[in-house]
Amino acid sequence: MTALDALTPQAPPPAEVTGGGGAGPWRSAWRRLRRNPAGIVGAVIVLLFVLVAVLAPLLAPFRPATSEWFGEVTPTSVPGPSDEHPLGLDSYGSDLLTQLIYGARSSLVIGVVSTAVGLAVGALLGVLAGGIGGWVDTVIMRLVDVLLSIPSLLLAVSVAALLGRSPVSIMLAISAAQVPIFARLLRASLLAQRGQDYVVALRSLGLRQRRIVVGHMLPNSLGPVLVQATLTLATAVIEVAALSFLGLGDPNPAVAEWGRMLVTAQDRLDQAPWLALYPGIAIAVTALGFTLLGEALREALDPRSGR
Structure with missing residues (x-):
């Protein structure tokens, strides 16, 4: 290289080499996610769950919680498939398929709203703790430690019992159990960014x-939080069913819930075991879908998995 070449400004490398700027890591994560069979299965399950919940009025053959066929149910038998x-x-003489479809809608709405509320509050606490530090970090983390010391389901049951039986109380109860998880995770991600070269610069x-913090550190710390949100949705679906099973769900009998279906099936297990089998499978498959998708996202966003 001559002296003239050394003084001549060199053109930047093409976008294909650098990965297209800031979008490179996300493109690589998307490619890894598409190659993950478990992630594809989880995405398909989640997509089917969302479609069933959104299109419930079109897919359900009857209205929810109708007792039109109650006369066909006897103390010793329940009509099976026909x-x-x-x-x-x-x-209660309601169509079981209709109850399952509308139960998906209840689980989706409560699960998504509770996770969104828990994520918003937890992210705020995590940003304050990891971004400001000092006594603010100490106070917030001690509060988070207290909440984490209580089992999540027990905390959700306590909050739901205090607020009363309503969909809003269930959302707040589940989100209260999720706040410390998101707060601690985002704080840890922000603390890991503090010593990076770009922050020092x-x-x-x-x-x-x-x-x-807001413009640079926070966007680079959201990857693990988004993965945790996907995994938390699986827990939220289970906790919605658990609270309904314990009698803390929606008091309106016209609202279909998978947990309530399990309760009503207890007295009929010897006569019609499918009354508990179908909602149990729905809960397990939905939670499995969110778990597979969340684990695939975690592996896709982990730079060490790029090999």
Whole structure:
């Protein structure tokens, strides 16, 4: 290289080499996610669950919680599958397939809203603790430690019992158990970003701490939080069913819930075991779908899995 070449500004490498700037890691994560069979299975399950919940009025053959066929249910038998009712009837004379479809809608709405609330509050606490530090970090983390010392389901049951039986109380109860998880995770991600070279460079340029945290550190710390949100949705679906099973769900009998279906099936297990089998399978498969998708996202966003 001559002296003239050394003084001549060199063109930046093409986007294909650098991975297209900041979008490179996300593109690589998307490619790894598409190659993960478990992630594909989880995404398909989650997509089917969402479609069934959203399109419930179109997919359900009857109205939810109708007792039109209650006369066909006797103390010793429950009608099984037939041409009119593919999965049979429940103990109250309602179409079991319709109850399952509308139960998916209840689980989706409560699970998504509770996770969103828990993520928002937990992210706020995590940003304050990891971004400001000092006594603010100490106070917030001690509060988080207290909440983490209580089992999540026990905390959710306690909050739901205090607030009363309603969908809003269930959402708040489940989100209260999720707040400390998101707060601690985001705080740890922000603390890991503090010593990075780009943060030191931004401080040397005189940028304010708030701008550095919100504009640069926070976007680079959201990957693990998004993965945890997907995994938490699986827990939320199970906790919604658990609270309904314990009698803390929606008091309106016209609202279909998978947990309530398990309760009503207890007295009929010897006569019609499918009354508990179908909602149990729905809960397990839905939770499995979110778990597989969350684990696939974690592996896709982990740079060490790029090999």
